[in-house]
């Protein structure tokens with residue numbers, strides 16, 4: 307037998323420089339066609355590699371720590387199905403949203419984007435805020451009713467935009483959500499009206515939603531880059547005004563490579579010390595809507611933020627303080643909780659072995675104490691997209707997880723001010739979009755036709771653009787009709 311040769315030498319088989327981890331489905335970042343995608347591991351990092359027949363090969367990083375990525379798989383709990391689905395299975399995931407009967411989880415947290423307009427014009431804006439639509443009260447009430455029909459006992463609604471605080475009916479919308487018994491109401495805001503409008507703040511304080519507060523760092527340059535202007539003083543003023551009103555806020559920081567990855571420790575420290583702040587959500591920038599030029603091989607991932615916190619917090623946090631969230635797909639989000647009392651700061655994962663309760667794959671035998679099922683339930687509540695920082699519910703779950711004999715010494719109404727939540731959410735974009743994750747998504751956007759569309763599908767697959775076009779046309783038509791009605795009434 308003749309052995310294959312090249313230039314007179316025997317040909318030698320090459321070793322691949324990566325481990326083939328799994329095959330999934332994704333989309334082409336150019337044309338959004340659904341295509342196969344390989345998840346590969348190279349140099350302890352995880353990448354998505356895929357080929358579109360029309361646009362060729364794409365590769366991007368999805369986790370900068372392969373061990374964390376692979377270990378997270380065990381934090382995956384069985385889903386809970388919603389009471390109703392809104393679409394049929396027809397073209398396959400992610401084209402049937404939703405929710406379609408193939409979806410693997412109910413919606414823990416629903417968003418209503420009440421408008422597309424904003425009082426800022428950030429260079430980084432996944433919602434691509436600008437001209438578009440403004441929902442009517444009737445539309446919002448229908449969507450809230452639909453949320454109740456689908457969920458029975460809905461957990462969290464978040465009013466978002468654009469900028470929801472410039473919608474004239476925001477207070478009525480919050481009230482409408484409360485009237486339907488929705489457990490937690492949040493408002494997602496850049497803080498401008500809170501900082502500048504006394505009457506608005508007065509009205510908001512009466513409704514007292516938890517404020518999901520855009521806060522990207524403590525350097526003016528960070529805001530100049532991400533938001534297009536120096537907003538630091540405005541942000542600090544708005545937070546102080548929330549504290550004066552006794553309101554609770556969660557800081558939401560968009561984290562971008564080369565801009566503020568070195569600020570995660572400072573943001574966390576600031577949040578823990580500020581009287582209005584009950585938690586921080588770090589969100590690596592998702593490259594949809596408006597965003598800066600970026601290198602898909604260098605985008606920020608969850609382990610970058612965890613390592614950043616550990617490196618920048620003077621030894622207060624360790625890697626093990628951060629645990630994947632089992633209600634969604636476990637590579638989507640990690641959480642931690644800290645008990646804070648003056649200078650004392652104890653992360654919950656140091657108080658009990660959380661793996662024993664939230665590892666659903668390798669270890670199903672719960673630890674011995676008789677209340678272990680209650681502890682597991684409490685931890686499932688805390689490690690969920692529906693856990694809202696600054697609420698008595700979260701404080702109660704924290705106390706329950708600590709168990710008898712670990713009394714924290716506060717009534718729930720005060721304990722809630724001592725429990726600090728840290729969440730890191732890696733929303734997907736067309737480079738990282740993974741059908742496996744979105745099929746178990748528990749964060750959905752309610753839309754006026756009664757569907758609820760998983761957040762990352764809404765942003766990446768084309769739903770956002772389609773629904774915005776449709777609502778913008780309907781809004782323009784309605785405006786034209788009311789002009790005619792007005793002209794007819796006034797006889798002109």
Ligand code: SF4
Pocket residue numbers: 398399400401402403404405406407408409410744745746760763
């Ligand atoms: S993301 Fe869920 S709702 Fe949407 S198509 Fe996939 S399985 Fe269905």
Ligand code: SF4
Pocket residue numbers: 424425426427428430431432433434435467468469496
């Ligand atoms: S990111 Fe938020 S504040 Fe900035 S333009 Fe978009 S909607 Fe407005």
Ligand code: SF4
Pocket residue numbers: 634635638639731732733734743744746747748749760761762
């Ligand atoms: S919104 Fe995106 S990142 Fe969050 S749970 Fe859903 S699929 Fe995962």
